[in-house]
Amino acid sequence: MTSNASSSSFSDEDEESAGQKPKTGSIDYSPDAIENQLPSIALNTSIDEEKVSVADDHHEPVTEIARGSSREIEPERLISSTGESNLSTETGVWRNSSKVEVDGATSSPCSSGYAGEMGTSSGTASTSGADDIQELRNNSSSVGNDGEVLHSAQWVPGKRHVDEDDTCMSWRERKKHFFVLSHSGKPIFSRYGNEHKLAGFSATLQAIISFVKDGGDRIHLIRAGKHQVVFLVKGPIYLVCISCTEEPYESLRGQLELLYGQMVLILTESVSRYFEKNPKFDMTPLLGGTDAVFSSLFHAFSWNPASFLHAYTCLPLPCATRQAAAAILQDVSDSGVIYSMLMCKYKVVSLVGAQKAPLHPDDMLLLANFVMTSESFSPICLPRYNAMAFLHAYVHYFDDDTYLVLLTSNSDAFFHLKDCRIQIENVLVKSNVLSDIQRSLLEGGMRVENLPLYPSTRYGSLFHNEPSDRSQESLQPGIGGPDGLWHFIYRSMNLDQYVSSKFSSPITTHQHQKRLYRAYQKLYASMHDKETGPHKTQFKRDGNYVLLCWVTTDFELYAAFDPLADKGSAIRICNRVCQWVKDVENEIFLLGGGSTFAW
Template sequence: MDPEGAAASADSNPLPDPDADPGLEDAGDATGAEGTYARRSLPEDLCPTPNPGEPDSVPDADHVVVDRMNSLDLEDEGETASAEVLGSDGSAPADFYRKPNPDDSDVNPGAEPARAQDTSSLDFEDPGSASGAEPPSGNGTLPSDFYMVESEIEVVDEGCQVVGDMAGTSSLGVRGAWREGSDQDGDVPHSPSSSGYAGERGSSGGLSSGIEELDDPGALSDDWSRKRHRDEDDGSISWRKRKKHYFILSHSGKPIFSRYGDEHKLAGFSATLQAIISFVENSGDHIKHVRAGNHQVVFVVKGPIYLVCISCTEEPYEALKRQLELLYGQMLLILTKSVNRCFEKNPKFDMTPLLSGTDAVFSSLIHSFSRRRIVSIPAAILCVILAAFATAALISSTGLPCSSHNLPPTHCFVSEHHPSQANYFVLSSFSLLLILVVPYEILSENPATFLHAYTCLPLSFATRQAAGAILQDVADSGVLFALLLCKHKVISLVGAQKASLHPDDMLLLSNFIMASESFRTSESFSPICLPRYNPMVFLYAYVDFLDVDTYLILLTTGPDSFYHLKDCRIRIESVLVKSNVLSEVQRSVLDGGLRVEDVPVDSSLRSGSLPPHLSAEKASSELSSSNTIIGGPSGLWHFIYRSINLDQYVSSEFSSPISSSSQQKRLFRAYQNLYASMHDEGTGPHKTQFRRDGDFVILCWITQDFELYAAFDPLADKVQAIKACNRVCQWVRDLENVIFLFGASPFSW
């Protein structure tokens, strides 16, 4: 691969041009020649063939292996390399093309050790019955988690009592019982937001604990242990029983992405989907969705790209459609819309190589639609300790110095692995301290996926001002957008004049960065596209993780700005450190967000201590000796407040009555339904809605300024609930300087 050439091509034509690029052309021709693709026979060009004639791919693979050992994305060992190349110069498709196929990773000697370290990985599905799998406390701090330390657990909604029972039995039994399967393959797609912190990175890939949601009851039977269940195809019962499938395919029926199963094996199925879409299109109509029992099949057509979701969750059509559109946006973010040109030139163009290695990005986005992962503290600690040992060992064996920031931009992914290991060590040690105290509960269900808004990390006004000031400073020097984020929460954000950043773009961008392990390893400079900003062109993103979760993104239009942005970053970082912003951020993460228990209760004393960073505001509110209400006043369990003008939302922490992940997911779905119902296309938005069912009372209130979604105990009294909503609104307004970002360029377009 030629970094120079790649950079040049990125400059002139951000998108790979099949004709100009020999590598791509090969790919295109190969697929074009493959006439019987749609007939279930696996086209040769999709068959994994290692490319022996690529000397420099071998070292890459080595990097990959090394990296693999430190990352969680075990599933696509080989592909990580391409992901990184993509990250460094996404304009060099030849590199993608040359990357080892994921399936090759099995023969990669480097991958073996990683696997050997893999401990048991357990997928199980459970309708919330998994007593043992669910940490009794919402924070997963209990010893019962220990047994999961080395287990990847997939919980499935409805499911198998056997598994539920298993989870409840002694940890040893579980591990023993499932070890064998997990040793075979341990590739679990990890939500980077939850697992990608430095500590875990340092450990072996399989070493994570987490409860992953639920897929289906049948998954247990044969391939519970496969991460993305690569061995499944449309013939497998387990595959069919998965709760939610996502597919991306081309208009000629070639698979591009499938959430479960190997895309290549799903060629026939893809062709079926394509046939359905085009059958209806031939009649001059466009299929939108199909309903069959609890299942919904949702179709979205975006030019030559078809997206399909098959789901039996209770999400409404609008929500599923939006998720597909976000998936499409994620794809654009990586490739831009000019990928359409490839299809114009060659309808049978095979896009899979272009996206190889980005599975984790899509998986993580999909998780944020519905999944929730909890990383328990004990597990995290263990991970960190192991990580520290692992990296220490690594450094001693390679003897590499730590100098990760001095390389030319195009090298920063490909060549910096060794140095970055050193960083790992530093970071790992840092996070060890951190994680010892942080309840590491991570919400990967992200309300931003349906709210069209982003959320901010609660910070005192002064702190946020300080961060904003330095970002503004940088933005004035030719940076299009400067963002400082902590996970998916915004600390501060500044845009150049007249430039506005859509919340969806922020969601996709932060997902891309957090899901791509390589961004964490060092500063990076990567072409990305903001679909809502301009779907046709690449911008260039300078990304650097300032600490475990806090990262800086500087977006620019110039492909040559690496050094400039690097200087900016150094300036910003020093200011942030000096003004204690970073430590405030850590503290805020520690303190968590708003708690319903803290909602002021009228004419009574308030109980519960307030997060220190909020204390100034809270002092004004009255204190109460709240009686033994569980959750907030009047049975308030949770709320989301979205400020319409700011395009921001704030969501409370989950209170104890909804501490289990299945309940949280139910609530998330209820919110989704409520949102869809309130924003009904023809007649919405409605003003208020009250719902009561067996799980919750949910109130929604939409005004010109805000939207409030509040969940209560199902037996909550209507009058009290309404009062509580009013109080929440008042409270949020009182706190708005802390929980919202003001003065960011208004997102009006």
């Protein structure tokens, strides 16, 4: 199947192909067949009526709001490294490579009768061979690793495999699908494949949801072997995830919530009103051009702990640097700016809000995801702040990674915000904040190898060179921290923030990092079980890790050790990690206090 196709592009994830070979048995798996089987189901929608109509004039007013103000700022627009223009050149590269792939591949990813499509199935994307990806990732990770974050530099947002549909074997084998559809069964979005071609499949999903609903119940989950189908209904919008990634149900549902949040961020929740007026309302055009936003969000589901912790993380910085940044953000915040954020990728450098209400970490995640993949002055909606109203986000990139976001409710504030930005930039340059940010990006952060010995009287900082104050136990390079400590995540409860250590050996490859990520995700879900949680402590050992988790009212600690680690030592190490975090907290967290922001 797809596994021997070669490609040089980085597709997201081994998620793209499950590598499973479905048997084509005597049973017809097509959606049509399924619908025939739900005869009495009272398929209360007739599928024939659901022909996808692109020309639907009901969407126009919203489009106007959504895109109206983006025109005027053309000269100002700075496009991020993952922005549109880059994407298009990347796409060119993909095309080239995928041609090779088509020539070289012995079998088409489509096993269906769509013979006409076989040769052209490589439109904008490529089918990636899992083995190739692995090799390349291994290489890249040895060059230098960002640490906390799976290396996203090689990962390019954008929709993949757009020509597939549910008759394609390759489509069926993708590890994690996301679908959004309307309550009438009209497709709105699909992570893989062509929404228009998936109309029948979409109608099947709708039939399942509404069948259970008609029985007076609400469907949450279907489990079949390694696959889970997770459903989330948000008024007239249905969201479905089909996954064989072994993530807990709670995590997948949380991801659907975020997916919905991302849509609200772009359109506000008022879009549901259009469905009230016209059940066959077509939402697809409203989301036009936002593929990169969603694909980047799906990517975040596999590496960004914020997506399940509901906390954000800060770029480690010397305390004085962060104070300088906060001061200048504070200066502009009285002039109609609701929130101003100085960010470096997904990490917060500083954050100031004019309002009492703190920004919800989920909103920050969605906003950062949106900003990094799209235009620079946009109306956006913060689902947790006010799901019905637009704010206006002014975004300016100072360099490839560092950007400023100013949020205002005034759509005419562009030039004012630009002035604010110039003011801020001057200060940031003068006070060396930007260079400190670059330095932190390169060498900052907590490394398990540097876990200090206690008791230690030395003032703790991540930004002093500490030559040889380490114990012998941690000296061997390449085996992580002392006593088999490989990695940790510390989440502060009252700050809504977390810090995670940089990935060190042996957690260096993409696969290892993702596996660890999934293990944390599972641990989090089991500690926070709806019925019985939150539990206090958990020790879990399997073939891959020893995991230790501590949940208190002040913090949560998730730590991963060598699977052979000794329990007693692991506990000691965890205590040291907590102490360490405390010692350097003013460098890794955005702390409240002072006049700036009440956290």
